[in-house]
Amino acid sequence: MQTVVLIKQVPDTATRIKIGPDGKDIQRDGLTLVLNPYDEYAVEEALRLREQHGGTVTVMTLGPARADEALRSALAMGADEAVRVDGKPQDALQVGWALAQAIRTLSPDLILCGKQAVDDDQAEVGALVAEFLDLPQATVAVALSVDPAAHSASAKREVEGGLQQLAFSLPAVVTAQKGLNEPRYPSLPGIMKAKRKEIAVLSADLGIEPGLELVRLTPPEARKAGTVLKDLSGADAGAELVRLLHEDAKAI
Template identity: 40%
Template sequence: MKILVCISSVPDTTSKINFTSDKSALDTNGIQFIINPYDEFVLTKAIKLREQHGGTVTVAHVGPANNEPTLRKALAIGADDAIRVDAEATDSFFVANELATIAKDFDLIMAGRESIDYNGGSVPAMIAEILDLGLINGCTGLEINGSNVSGEREIEGGKESLSASLPIVIAGQKGLVEESDLLIPNMRGIMTARTKPLNVVTAQANEERTVSISFEKPAERASCKLVESGNEAELVALLHNEAKAI
């Protein structure tokens, strides 16, 4: 089974987000980039599926050369090879098209359900549409048996079991594997990752349909009004009369 895992390189979750002085872009000063957390669950699941069924795990990424450490980390975790499309990932349709060009040769196409930077949550569904494939979005469980796929997804107030066939697109999240099962690179992995193939391909010059104009930060809140412990009645009154929240 040929598995493709699409990964994003995103600011570490502990990052304070700031923008350049003209507010047009993220200020990357002092920010450490990591594999998008949703993609990490998917990557670990892909490696477990390879252990069960054989095959290969390829990671694909659209981004500039300075994102390569993220791909090397994915290789160190256990992916067999990596493909980097040399372009800035700004528009989801552009990214989906670039990834779909690669993905058409794979049996199982996986990605996190969204990236924690631009949160579009749209690339997996767009790849599925471009390639005329089925999709399990927000996937929390996945088993493969021959070409049969059984999956689980979160729905409003519950979960749903699904069946489908390969090839398919899976947009995954926690539950595919547990947090405690996430694979982390060991020394041997880091050493071998240096010599695993990382192929750079040029972008297909696909259309960009959206563009970022500017960024802003949420308004600061007024300082916290403290209520004495034991005086919960006052809190209830404040929530009713002042905040109008109850």
């Protein structure tokens, strides 16, 4: 079974983000970049399916040369091949289009993605890839089973108060939700092997007009300074705190 996993390199969520001088991108110098956490579930699921059914796992990203690091993280987890699609897309439509064209050349049985990228949070790429390749899609999956011989699969999704089970034919696109599995840590031999592995680089086909223009990024409002209750203690401090929560913060 051939599986392609789409992965994105994103800033670590613990990093302090600053907006760049043009107001349209973040400052990337000195940022800690990691494999998108939801993509770790997608990689892990692909590895487990390979263990069950055989085949290969190819990880693919669209991004600049520094995104090779994310590919190497996935290789260190156990992926077999890595492809970087090189290009500068302008929106999710172009990302989805370029990835779909690159995936087409591999004819996989299954395409796995994270449910969303934790930096831009658009949750669009998996759905766009499925549409551009005219494939069924199961989004935000917490369980997946496949029968490659019968070209069929089944996925479970969490819905309010229960689980929804879907059946679909392969090839298909599935986006991974937290809980799908517990991603493994890369082994030391895996890390060493990943360092030497060649990464295939393709030029991005951006042959679709972007649908959106990013107008501006704005930082969240600066936090107001806290209030210090001076010269109050015990019940007096408690009463004043309740008054402030009620009248100023309108929290109670």
